[in-house]
Amino acid sequence: MTVQKGEKQKRMRLQYTQKARMMKRCRNQRYCSRQASCEIIKIRETENMIKAGIIGATGYAGGELVRLLMGHREAEIVWYGSRSYIDKKYADVYRNMFEIVEDVCRDDNLEKLAGEADVIFTATPQGFCASLMSEEILSQTKVIDLSADYRIKDVAVYEKWYGMEHKSPQFIKEAVYGLCEINREQIRGARLLANPGCYPTCSTLSVYPAVKEGLIDTATLIIDAKSGTSGAGRGAKVDNLFCEVNENIKAYGVANHRHTPEIEEQLGYAAGHPVTLNFTPHLVPMNRGILITAYASLKKDVTYADVKALYQKYYEKEKFVRVLDEGVCPQTRWVEGSNYVDVNVVVDARTNRLIMMGAMDNLVKGAAGQAVQNMNLMFGLPESMGLELAPVFP
Ligand SMILES: NC(=O)C1=CN([C@@H]2O[C@H](COP(=O)(O)OP(=O)(O)OC[C@H]3O[C@@H](n4cnc5c(N)ncnc54)[C@H](OP(=O)(O)O)[C@@H]3O)[C@@H](O)[C@H]2O)C=CC1
Numbered sequence: 001m002t003v004q005k006g007e008k009q010k011r012m013r014l015q016y017t018q019k020a021r022m023m024k025r026c027r028n029q030r031y032c033s034r035q036a037s038c039e040i041i042k043i044r045e046t047e048n049m050i051k052a053g054i055i056g057a058t059g060y061a062g063g064e065l066v067r068l069l070m071g072h073r074e075a076e077i078v079w080y081g082s083r084s085y086i087d088k089k090y091a092d093v094y095r096n097m098f099e100i101v102e103d104v105c106r107d108d109n110l111e112k113l114a115g116e117a118d119v120i121f122t123a124t125p126q127g128f129c130a131s132l133m134s135e136e137i138l139s140q141t142k143v144i145d146l147s148a149d150y151r152i153k154d155v156a157v158y159e160k161w162y163g164m165e166h167k168s169p170q171f172i173k174e175a176v177y178g179l180c181e182i183n184r185e186q187i188r189g190a191r192l193l194a195n196p197g198c199y200p201t202c203s204t205l206s207v208y209p210a211v212k213e214g215l216i217d218t219a220t221l222i223i224d225a226k227s228g229t230s231g232a233g234r235g236a237k238v239d240n241l242f243c244e245v246n247e248n249i250k251a252y253g254v255a256n257h258r259h260t261p262e263i264e265e266q267l268g269y270a271a272g273h274p275v276t277l278n279f280t281p282h283l284v285p286m287n288r289g290i291l292i293t294a295y296a297s298l299k300k301d302v303t304y305a306d307v308k309a310l311y312q313k314y315y316e317k318e319k320f321v322r323v324l325d326e327g328v329c330p331q332t333r334w335v336e337g338s339n340y341v342d343v344n345v346v347v348d349a350r351t352n353r354l355i356m357m358g359a360m361d362n363l364v365k366g367a368a369g370q371a372v373q374n375m376n377l378m379f380g381l382p383e384s385m386g387l388e389l390a391p392v393f394p
């Protein structure tokens, strides 16, 4: 049986290798079949495919990166980094990758990987990337860090909110905050990219035009946020057990969540002055998704049409930010599995407040999708390459 399968695969490989050679750089053929894709990936190794290494490939954010990069026609994964599953087949950790990923997990040796990869994604706990970063690494490869290590410019603020010493503060200034819709030009030239947090991405994009245009009083800004459980990662924690999360909703990190200073910093740049706000996250019994509802007092007398025009001014040309129609509130289900952020507003004339809403998939636009969007910009590729996925429904 095994022999027969082996023979068949050999024949198919030959066939597909020939096919791949004929296709040369025909970019749209990668998924003509699973076997073909393997061969075509190999052929393209010699054709300047971006070699990507993932440290933390066995986590939820890293796993989503694997899924997205498998569908990226200019990138291939050369390193599935892990700490607990070294030498184990990646597809044995995530069986959705059965017959799709054949590689085994390797260690988390950032220095060694720097010599093999054009780009390294660190989808690891806070502090890991900062503890290993060096000029030697950055002179060989680009690094996209999905943790918060380089997101906050003031090291004292980072150390206070994250409760740890920053091990390489000398790189904070150089790191570019990778919110593509706002920092696109700086991202293009970055060696070290700080991929934004999930809550900060959805919060900032939902509120940004109103803050930038001075439409709201930022001192009154309150951001209420809800997240699915994958936001907490794959590690076993009592708080995330089925019986704790199912049929339940709870606030956490009230008045002290570590994403607060990140959102304040980004909105401060937009406002042109420091911003202090309330940010309250909630854990909801869903796998994925973030929903933001933000409130602030209006400084101007405006209608929905005025505010919509302002949001369109910033987002009309943004593929991944969709400003919904009047009266339509964003829902996590409409963005699930995709890189989209849906936003909308309501002008509440009765309370003179603007209510700003946003929905996004925490693992895609909130983590891996945005990381791929950043990689595309850093390598001069079309920004949406590998991300043109419609949301899944239901
Ligand atoms: N989940 C989300 O929605 C989002 C997550 N992020 C950020 O992405 C990063 C990863 O998050 P997430 O995927 O959720 O976390 P997970 O807990 O699911 O995964 C963590 C990964 O890091 C590895 N790892 C754990 N500890 C260490 C260590 N001490 N040294 C090296 N590697 C280690 C794990 O490897 P192994 O399992 O093999 O031991 C695993 O692959 C975090 O910084 C998180 O804040 C950012 C935005 C959204």
Ligand SMILES: CC(=O)N[C@@H](CCC(=O)OP(=O)(O)O)C(=O)O
Pocket (backbone or CB within 6 Å): 146, 147, 148, 196, 197, 198, 199, 227, 228, 229, 230, 231, 232, 233, 281, 283
């Ligand atoms: C539900 C849940 O627990 N969410 C996480 C979000 C963490 C995350 O995504 O971390 P970074 O964006 O900072 O990397 C939390 O609140 O800590």
